[in-house]
Amino acid sequence: MDPRPHDPSTHTPLLDEHRPNSPAARLVDSHTIVIVGAGAAGIAVAASLRSRNPSLDIALIDPASTHYYQPGWTMVGGGIFKAADTARDMSACIPPNVSWVRAAVSAFEPERNEILLDSGRRIRYERLVVCTGLKLNWQGIDGLQETLGRNGVTSNYRFDLAPYTWKLVNTLRGGNAVFTQPPMPIKCAGAPQKAMYLACDAWRRSGMLQDMNVSFFNAGAVLFGVPDYVPALMSYVEAYGIALRFQHRLVSIDGPKKLARFVRTLPDGTTDTVEQGFDMIHVVPPQTAPDFIKFSPLADSAGWVDVHAGTLRHTAFDNIWALGDVANTTNAKTAAAARKQAPIVAHNVLASLGQEYGTACYDGYGSCPLTVERGKIVLAEFLYGGKVSPTLPTWLIDGTRPSRAAWVLKANVLPALYWEAMLKGREWLARPAISR
Known part of the structure; x- marks a missing residue:
């Protein structure tokens, strides 16, 4: 799910979203292209469409008042970025001349080419693009919600908690530091261990690492899904003295007792329960498609929007596309993926319109x-x-090795690329190849 708060008080009164029985709520608005979700993928595809045809009639549906640069939250948790620098008013991010419908979608009716809003209002479309993001299921771990942000329990997967991660790292003077990763798929599969490496580096610099017992409890069976990068990562695991615990899925947390419980899958397929005490625990929640996607006609059997892996067009409804975290494509769910997908969807939508x-x-x-x-x-x-598919020459950045050049790219270049290129329809290093 998109972690941005749903603030009903920010709905524009002109749309009468608070009054489901008003005459306006019974009307059906109509647009050539409707985009559901104004996260990275939604704004990027809207901007790419506008860059191709500025006269397009586009509506972008999202209730949030703030847009977040989520890839920056790991850096916030590492004491490198300020949280405020990862947030901007949504109104400043919506592309010019795109109608912003500040409401939440409750249902899809693809046979009628309509979307139902939570107010009861309907939006009709000729072409639909779905990019709602995924759902962070904080409720999927017993006791987690009650203790988030205190008792040493934190997560860089929430804007308001990433600063608490850095506070814990900066103040701990020894003890058990636990980092978790849930079953796949999740957004940014490397983020759980990135939080761990930055914490360990901070403790090493302050002389505290020798007093820390650091553990990585991973529900999966490997450190990283692409083997080429594992040797470099393992060198840091060993240097930091991190204990790897594979096939361990976090199921509950007792914050006051500082106790985490995991279900461990054994080689024969049976399971048992493992308890681990902590002074600090960085939790990554399990992640699913949003409920209104999962139970819609657009979803596959796992709940994700069912699209063709290449064209990103829906397998059953040929006037619908999906991109970003909610699509059932097997790529890593990252902002970088959405940056490449947005121009592809923009082109294919316009091709369908001739x-x-x-x-x-x-x-x-x-x-x-x-x-x-x-x-x-x-x-x-x-x-x-x-x-493996490097963008830059390996003499500049060899991705299989730790690099200072890659740090400059992450810390200085990528935020600007996000705000000033991806969200503005400037497709630097992302313009798609076209098959005629």
């Missing part, structure tokens, strides 16, 4: 800058199937 020619196809590109210490990053870039 305004472009040929087909653009997504190759599964994703990127995960793994911050292994302050000043160095292992820059993982890969396509479908885990094929």
